[in-house]
Amino acid sequence: MTAWFLPTRSDTSRFGEALGRRLGPGHIVALIGDLGSGKTTLAKAIANGIGVRSHVSSPTFGLIHEYAAPVPVFHFDPYRLERSEELADLGFHEFFDRGGVVLVEWADKFPDLLPTEHLMLRIDLDAEAMMDAMQEDAPRRLLAAATGEIYATLLADVQKDSTLQDLLAPMTETAYAVSRQYSGPD
């Protein structure tokens, strides 16, 4: 489990791109956070890091974005769905076997649908920034937790990335409490 401080949008992009460069076929990343916290901004940065240059299709009115890249990216945004059956009906599970990276916003709404092993990213507005949430660039806090060996190794690798050292933050009690809500022990 690691904690990060992302002062500006470009820091969020830098983090996402560095993570994306390490992702490959079959990897699953859950993106969790309140409305407007930065899940989509982060997902797009991750997709850029994977090598995505173009948006292919959004056949389901914004629910599934598919991006072309050497490793395809399937980006789910099931905010408007209420029941996990609706997501299952869209063939959610089939995307895990399509040789791409799967990014899932609002993954905490459908905890039963996500494979146990995945990388969880929780992004929040920094407490101080909430005072002025309308700012163009406002700091975010990010927590990353891995379930399973593959994701633990991946996360450890991101943590060592020399271009991200200035963004690493200490794990506080609050960070531990928050991350316990969203993932199993690791």
Ligand SMILES: Nc1ncnc2c1ncn2[C@@H]1O[C@H](COP(=O)(O)OP(=O)(O)OP(=O)(O)O)[C@@H](O)[C@H]1O
């Ligand atoms: N440090 C930052 N990191 C990420 N986004 C930031 C940051 N500072 C400002 N922003 C802005 O905050 C907004 C975040 O919106 P975004 O759509 O990414 O959030 P979201 O969590 O996907 O929202 P929704 O819940 O509606 O899907 C963007 O306009 C982005 O430019």
Ligand SMILES: [Mg+2]
């Ligand atoms: Mg979003």
